[in-house]
Every structure is written in structure tokens, then in C-alpha cells.
Amino acid sequence: MGNKKVFITLILIVFSFSSFLFAGEKIEFKDPKGDDKGPGVYTYPTNPIYVAGSFDITSATIEDKGDKIEFVVKFAAPVSFNWGDYWDVHQVQIYLDFDKVKDSGHTETIPGTQVLVDPENAWEKVIFIDPHTVPKINGEIDLKAAHLKEDIVLPSKIKPIGKSLKATVQKADLGIGDDADINDWGYGVLMLSATGFPGNWCVxxxxxxxxxxxxxxxxxxxxxxxxxxxxxxxxxxxxSEDEIQIQYDMLSNYESGMDPEETEDDKLAVIKLVYPKQ
Ligand SMILES: [Ca+2]
Ligand SMILES: [Ca+2]
Ligand SMILES: [Ca+2]
Incomplete structure (x- = not known):
């Protein structure tokens, strides 16, 4: 092999390693079954479209795929397709803390979620996985969450399949470089229910x-x-089973005023994110 050829080969090797430094890295979180009750006392809506287990997270995986990251959230009942633009009842939010620095990032969540994030875990980006069309979602964000818009990231592709939603997110959309390692981040994986007819201040x-x-x-x-x-x-x-009570305690710590359109009197529950074991 001539020197020139060796040189070009080396350049190619260095280039591909720097682009996909952490490709293949994978994290898996698990969640206990039967804790789809928010603070421990929530009950599903009565319409049969809300099948038991639909909102019960069982696991979440995060995998570095080179120029994108794949998030798979699994739950205890199959996703259904009766009325939604892309599927029926789930809305998933995944908050990401990139830097693990106190007060660096947002503590407020997407309007209508009605929790705050602990300042120790302040987030940089949130992945928003919702069954409505992108124009509808963007319209809602413009109307109700314009101040967070640049940090609310929509997946480039979402696949609702079986008891899961698989969301593909471009690294470019997260504003992260090749040196970002998914093992270094914090994650807040939240299960909500989507509606096309939300409250005035709910996304x-x-x-x-x-x-x-x-x-x-x-x-x-x-x-x-x-x-x-x-x-x-x-x-x-x-x-593990103890995570059920930890969730209930975290989400019970709120105070609500009486007026559904008045949020001033409320004291919101504060949640902590989850960090992979290093
Ligand atoms: Ca849980
Ligand atoms: Ca669960
Ligand atoms: Ca942060």
C-alpha cells in the first residue's frame, strides 16, 4: 500500500471513530408494574379506550445509533389505533439533563404536565412523543410553550408497535456533539395521556x-x-418494588387551588431524574 493510500485510510478511520464514538452504547431502565396511579390514587378514565395497563411503564431503553438516538418506552398493554392521528392514548415526555450541574437548565416542565424538576437535575432538552400531527403539536407549543420551544425536541420518526413506542431523535436536533455519551445524562421518563382537546394552558x-x-x-x-x-x-x-412508593411520595407532594384555570395558588410536585449507574 502506498503512503498516500495509508494516509487516506487513516483519515477515514479517524473520521468514522469521531462521528460514532459512542455508537452502540445502550441504557435500560425498568419500572415496576401496577404503579400507573400517579401519586398512588389515580384511576383511569372510564371509556373502554383506556385499556388497563396502557399507562403502566415497564421499561425504557436509550441507544446511541451514531448520528441519532433511539428511545423505546414499553408499557403493559398494546398501543391502539382508533381515533388518534398516529395512535390513541399515550403521551410520553423524556427530560434530559446533559450536564448534571445544579440550576443549569430548566426546572419547569411542558405546560400542563404540572410537575417541576429538582434544580439539581435541571434539564436541557425534552423529547416530546405525542400522537398528533407535527403541525398540530407545533401550533400548541407556539401557543402555550413558546418560551421552551427551542428545547422541546420532536422525534424524526416514531413507531408505535406492540406494547411500545419507539422514537428516533437526531443528535443534531438535540444540539449535541460527537463527544456526548448517553451514560453521562439524567433521564426523566414520564407517561401522560394525550388529548386533542386539552385545557387552555395544557400542551x-x-x-x-x-x-x-x-x-x-x-x-x-x-x-x-x-x-x-x-x-x-x-x-x-x-x-424494584421500592420504586413504587418513591414515585407515590414524589407525586403526592403537591397542593392544588380549586380553580382549574388558575394556576397561581398551586404548589407543584418536584420530581428527580434517573441517572445510569456508571
Ligand atoms: Ca413508575
Ligand atoms: Ca410502571
Ligand atoms: Ca442540566
């Missing part, structure tokens, strides 16, 4: 009320302070 998520209804979760408050989160991954994300 396409279904609300929880005091009493369950045809299309309303029960067990919360008729005011606006209760988390609209059915399930989430907590603590070490290893799926």
Missing part, C-alpha cells in the same frame, strides 16, 4: 380530576395543581 395532555370521568383520570384535584402524570421511572430505574 395536548389529558387532565386528572377529583373524580374519574369518561375521558378524565380521577384521584386528583379539580384545580390545576395535581400532576397529570400516570407513571414515571424513578430512583435507580431498576424496577
Amino acid at each position: 395536548l395532555m389529558r387532565r386528572v380530576n377529583e373524580y374519574q370521568g369518561d375521558h378524565r383520570f380521577g384521584g386528583g384535584a379539580d384545580g390545576a395543581g395535581d400532576p397529570n402524570v400516570a407513571d414515571m421511572i424513578v430512583d435507580n430505574g431498576d424496577g
Whole structure:
């Protein structure tokens, strides 16, 4: 092999390694079954479209695929296709803490989620996985979450299949370089329910009320302070039984005013993100 050929080969090797330094890295979190009750007391809406287990997260995997990252969230019932633009009932939010620096990033979540993130875990980007069309989602974000818009990232592709949603996210859309290692981030994986007819200040998520209804979760408050989160991954994300109570405690720590359109009186629950074991 001539010197020139060796040189070009070396350049190619260095180039491909620098582009895909962490390609193949994979993280798996688990979540206990049967804790799809938010703070422990939420009940599903009564309409049969909300099949038992639909909002019960069982696992989440994150895999570096080179120029993109694949997120797979699994739950305890198959995804259904009756009325939604792409599927029926799930909305998943995945908050990412890139730098693990206190107060660096957002503590506020997507409007209508009704939780705050611990300042120690402040997030840089959130992956928004919702069954509505991209124009509809963007319209809602422009209207209700314009101040967070540049940090709300829509997947380039979502595949609803079996008991899972698989979302592909371009690294370029996350604003991260080739040196980013998914093992260094924190993750907040939240399960909500999507609706095409959300409250005035809610980005396409279904609300929880005091009493369950045809299309309303029960067990919360008729005011606006209760988390609209059915399930989430907590603590070490290893799926152990103790994580059920940890979630219930985290999501119960809220106070709600009486007015569903008035959020001033509310004290929101504060959640912590999950960090992979190094
Ligand atoms: Ca669960
Ligand atoms: Ca951060
Ligand atoms: Ca959970």
C-alpha cells in the first residue's frame, strides 16, 4: 500500500471513530408494574379506550445509533389505533439533563404536565412523543410553550408497535456533539395521556380530576395543581418494588387551588431524574 493510500485510510478511520464514538452504547431502565396511579390514587378514565395497563411503564431503553438516538418506552398493554392521528392514548415526555450541574437548565416542565424538576437535575432538552400531527403539536407549543420551544425536541420518526413506542431523535436536533455519551445524562421518563382537546394552558395532555370521568383520570384535584402524570421511572430505574412508593411520595407532594384555570395558588410536585449507574 502506498503512503498516500495509508494516509487516506487513516483519515477515514479517524473520521468514522469521531462521528460514532459512542455508537452502540445502550441504557435500560425498568419500572415496576401496577404503579400507573400517579401519586398512588389515580384511576383511569372510564371509556373502554383506556385499556388497563396502557399507562403502566415497564421499561425504557436509550441507544446511541451514531448520528441519532433511539428511545423505546414499553408499557403493559398494546398501543391502539382508533381515533388518534398516529395512535390513541399515550403521551410520553423524556427530560434530559446533559450536564448534571445544579440550576443549569430548566426546572419547569411542558405546560400542563404540572410537575417541576429538582434544580439539581435541571434539564436541557425534552423529547416530546405525542400522537398528533407535527403541525398540530407545533401550533400548541407556539401557543402555550413558546418560551421552551427551542428545547422541546420532536422525534424524526416514531413507531408505535406492540406494547411500545419507539422514537428516533437526531443528535443534531438535540444540539449535541460527537463527544456526548448517553451514560453521562439524567433521564426523566414520564407517561401522560394525550388529548386533542386539552385545557387552555395544557400542551395536548389529558387532565386528572377529583373524580374519574369518561375521558378524565380521577384521584386528583379539580384545580390545576395535581400532576397529570400516570407513571414515571424513578430512583435507580431498576424496577424494584421500592420504586413504587418513591414515585407515590414524589407525586403526592403537591397542593392544588380549586380553580382549574388558575394556576397561581398551586404548589407543584418536584420530581428527580434517573441517572445510569456508571
Ligand atoms: Ca410502571
Ligand atoms: Ca442540566
Ligand atoms: Ca413508575
